[in-house]
Amino acid sequence: MTLLAALHKAHNCDPWTDRALHAFVLDDVQIGFVQPRVLDAIRQFLRETLSDVLVIKEDGAHDVVTLAHGTSRAQRTAAMSALVAWMRARRIFPDPLDGWRDEPYAVYARAHGSASRSHVAFTLERAACALFGFATFGVHLTAYTPDGRIWVSKRSRTKQTWPSYYDNSVAGGIIAGDAPMASMIRECYEEAGLTEEQVTPYIKQTGCISYFHKTDAGWYQPEMQFTYDLALPSTEIVLAPVDGEAESFELLDKDAVLERVETLEFKPNCALVVADFFARHGMLTFENEEHYTAILECIHTPLRLPTP
Amino acid sequence: MTLLAALHKAHNCDPWTDRALHAFVLDDVQIGFVQPRVLDAIRQFLRETLSDVLVIKEDGAHDVVTLAHGTSRAQRTAAMSALVAWMRARRIFPDPLDGWRDEPYAVYARAHGSASRSHVAFTLERAACALFGFATFGVHLTAYTPDGRIWVSKRSRTKQTWPSYYDNSVAGGIIAGDAPMASMIRECYEEAGLTEEQVTPYIKQTGCISYFHKTDAGWYQPEMQFTYDLALPSTEIVLAPVDGEAESFELLDKDAVLERVETLEFKPNCALVVADFFARHGMLTFENEEHYTAILECIHTPLRLPTP
Incomplete structure (x- = not known):
C-alpha cells in the first residue's frame, strides 16, 4: 500500500x-x-x-x-x-x-x-x-537515536483499541486541565519509563497534526495531536514498558518504520505522526515521494472546530 | 502586533x-x-x-x-x-x-x-x-548556525515587490520544469553565494506551507512554499549578495527575528516561514504562544487547487 x-x-x-x-x-x-x-x-x-x-x-x-x-x-x-x-x-x-x-x-x-x-x-x-463528534487532543512523541533509528512501541495485546499495533514512541490523550508538554512528559514515564531528567533536556515540541477519523462503527473523531521530538543523546537510554499500555519497544531504522506503516501495522493516526516526522527531517521529500504535497495536506487537515 | x-x-x-x-x-x-x-x-x-x-x-x-x-x-x-x-x-x-x-x-x-x-x-x-488566481510555488530556506542564530536577508531597495523588507535566508519562485530541491540549491548560489558543496551536506527539506494572499490591488495569490533548513556547521560560512536580489545578510538571534516579524519588517509570506521554522524547532510552543494552534492552521491552509 x-x-x-x-x-x-x-x-x-x-x-x-x-x-x-x-x-x-x-x-x-x-x-x-x-x-x-x-x-x-x-x-x-x-x-x-x-x-x-x-x-x-x-x-x-x-x-x-x-x-x-x-x-x-x-x-x-x-x-x-x-x-x-x-x-x-x-x-x-x-x-x-x-x-x-x-x-x-x-x-x-x-x-x-x-x-x-x-x-x-x-x-x-x-x-x-x-x-x-467533539474534537479530542493528544500528544505523540518520536524518540530517536544519534544513528537515526526510531523508537516504536507495540501496543498491548489487551488494549481495547488497536491491540498489538505499532505506535509512536510515547503517546496519549490530553486530560482536561492538562497542558500538552506536562501531559507528554508524564506519559514518557508512565508508558516508557523515561524520567523527567532523561526527557526534559532533549524534548522539543514540533507542531501539531490534525485529521478526521471515522471508526468502523461510523463515529466521527476530529483529532489534533501535538507532536514532540526526543533526540536521545545515545542508545543507552532505553524505553521499556511501565504501565502496560505498551507491551514492548523496538529501535527500528527509517526503512523498517516506513515498511510497517505501509503494511498497516501501525495504528492509523500514529502513521500520520511518522509521516510528519519523516517530512520535517528531510527523509520524506518532494523528490522521493510522488504524493508529497497530498501527504502534507492530509497531515494538516483543518478541523474548523475550536481548539485549545 | x-x-x-x-x-x-x-x-x-x-x-x-x-x-x-x-x-x-x-x-x-x-x-x-x-x-x-x-x-x-x-x-x-x-x-x-x-x-x-x-x-x-x-x-x-x-x-x-x-x-x-x-x-x-x-x-x-x-x-x-x-x-x-x-x-x-x-x-x-x-x-x-x-x-x-x-x-x-x-x-x-x-x-x-x-x-x-x-x-x-x-x-x-x-x-x-x-x-x-493560479497557485504559484516557491522555495524558502532558513540557514542557521550552531549557536542558534538565523541568517536573514534584506531585499534590495530596488526590488519591485517588498523593497528593503527582511526575507528568509534564501527564497525564490519555482520556474516551470524545475524541481524544488534543484531550484533551492541554485538560488542558494545566485542570491547568497552559497556553493553546492556548502549546501548539499547540510540542507534538509522540511515540508511546505500554503496560504492565500490578497495583494493591495485586490489580486488573489494562492501560494505554496517548499521549506528547507540549512544547519550550517559554523559561522564561518557567510551568506553574501551575488545577484543583487538581496542587498545584505544579517545573522540574528531568535528574539531579533521574532521582533522584526511582529513589527512587520519581514515580507509577509516570509514571516510564515519564520513561524514554521520556530514551531518545528520547539521555539514556538503551545506553552509560550497563546495563538499556537491558530498559527499552525494559518501556515497550513489547504489551497484546494492542484499542486505539483
Whole structure:
C-alpha cells in the first residue's frame, strides 16, 4: 500500500460534507457533529428527564443540539454527564461507551466571530466524545537515536483499541486541565519509563497534526495531536514498558518504520505522526515521494472546530 | 502586533468564499479564480481574436473560464500567452503585468475525481498568474548556525515587490520544469553565494506551507512554499549578495527575528516561514504562544487547487 493510502486509514472522512449530520453548536459556533441515531437518543433523554440545559433547536432537516445560553461550565458538564450516563445505563451505544476510561476530556468553544483564544465549554468522558463528534487532543512523541533509528512501541495485546499495533514512541490523550508538554512528559514515564531528567533536556515540541477519523462503527473523531521530538543523546537510554499500555519497544531504522506503516501495522493516526516526522527531517521529500504535497495536506487537515 | 496578526498579513483572504469570483476550470477541476474585471477583458479578447482554445462557459452569475477539451499543453500555453500579451499591449492591468519577469511558471491541473498526481496544464508568465488566481510555488530556506542564530536577508531597495523588507535566508519562485530541491540549491548560489558543496551536506527539506494572499490591488495569490533548513556547521560560512536580489545578510538571534516579524519588517509570506521554522524547532510552543494552534492552521491552509 502507498504511504498516502496508509495515511488515509487515519484521515478517512470529512464530516463537514456529510449532509446527514446535525450540528452541536455553542454560542453560534459549531463544536461537534451529531448523527441521527444520537439525536434520537437525545430526544428520548429530554422527554424522560426534562433537562433545561441541553436543548434541541428544530431546524428542518438539520437540527441543532446546543446548551442553554448563560449556563456555566459546571452546568454544561453535569448535563452532558447525565445524558451519557443515561445512554450508558440503557446500553444504547456500547460502541463507544463500553470503552469508558474515567478520563474527562475538555471540549472547547469560542465566542462567535471572535479571534480570541477558545475556552473549555465543559468536560466529558473520553469515550463519549465520538458520540458527538467533539474534537479530542493528544500528544505523540518520536524518540530517536544519534544513528537515526526510531523508537516504536507495540501496543498491548489487551488494549481495547488497536491491540498489538505499532505506535509512536510515547503517546496519549490530553486530560482536561492538562497542558500538552506536562501531559507528554508524564506519559514518557508512565508508558516508557523515561524520567523527567532523561526527557526534559532533549524534548522539543514540533507542531501539531490534525485529521478526521471515522471508526468502523461510523463515529466521527476530529483529532489534533501535538507532536514532540526526543533526540536521545545515545542508545543507552532505553524505553521499556511501565504501565502496560505498551507491551514492548523496538529501535527500528527509517526503512523498517516506513515498511510497517505501509503494511498497516501501525495504528492509523500514529502513521500520520511518522509521516510528519519523516517530512520535517528531510527523509520524506518532494523528490522521493510522488504524493508529497497530498501527504502534507492530509497531515494538516483543518478541523474548523475550536481548539485549545 | 501579535505574531498571529503579523501572519495574517500574508494569509489574508479566502477566495473560496468570495462570491464575486468566477472559476477557472480545467477537466472539471477548478484551478484558479477569475475576477469580474478579468472576465470582461477575456470576453473582449475573445471578440477580437476569435480564439478557439480559451472558452467562457456562461453559467448565470458565475461564469467559468476554461480551455477547450483535448487541447495540448503547447496549445494552452499559446492561448494563455496570447491573452496576456493582448492585455499587456493594451495596458489593461499594469498591476501586476508591469512586474513582468520573463519567468514561465507551471500551472497544474488534474483529472476530475482522480487521486493521481497532477500534471502541468500549461505554463504562464509569473507576473500574470495573479490575474487568474493560479497557485504559484516557491522555495524558502532558513540557514542557521550552531549557536542558534538565523541568517536573514534584506531585499534590495530596488526590488519591485517588498523593497528593503527582511526575507528568509534564501527564497525564490519555482520556474516551470524545475524541481524544488534543484531550484533551492541554485538560488542558494545566485542570491547568497552559497556553493553546492556548502549546501548539499547540510540542507534538509522540511515540508511546505500554503496560504492565500490578497495583494493591495485586490489580486488573489494562492501560494505554496517548499521549506528547507540549512544547519550550517559554523559561522564561518557567510551568506553574501551575488545577484543583487538581496542587498545584505544579517545573522540574528531568535528574539531579533521574532521582533522584526511582529513589527512587520519581514515580507509577509516570509514571516510564515519564520513561524514554521520556530514551531518545528520547539521555539514556538503551545506553552509560550497563546495563538499556537491558530498559527499552525494559518501556515497550513489547504489551497484546494492542484499542486505539483
